[in-house]
Amino acid sequence: MSHEHVSNTSRIWKVFGILSAVTIIEVILGIVKPESLHMTNILGLNLLNWIFYALTIFKAYYIVWAFMHIEGEKTSLRNSVVFPVVFLVLYLLFILLTEGNYIYEVFKNSTIKWNF
Secondary structure, eight states: OOOOOOOOHHHHHHHHHHHHHHHHHHHHHHHHOOHHHHSOEETTEEHHHHHHHHHHHHHHHHHHHHHSOGGGSOHHHHHHHHHHHHHHHHHHHHHHHHHHHHHHHHHHSSSOOOOO
């Protein structure tokens, strides 16, 4: 029984290119901070931050897709691995933003001093 060696060099470069492109977009947006994105609020957060969150979740999903070889699995296994993680990340994001906004409002509108 012989196994044929298949080179994954082109696939590695493709994954590298996609992840690099997304990272470069994030860095450029972080440096430039376009006024139209930075000053547009959606659900209590500016649009630029929502774009960062979306790109970060995309990168995390793509890393799992490429390096954990999820793309070769059946749809049901792929969904059972990816969907709970995406849900938990979005839930954590929601909790952090909600609690952070609450704490900010408490300190902004009360007599408690900012001592940290």
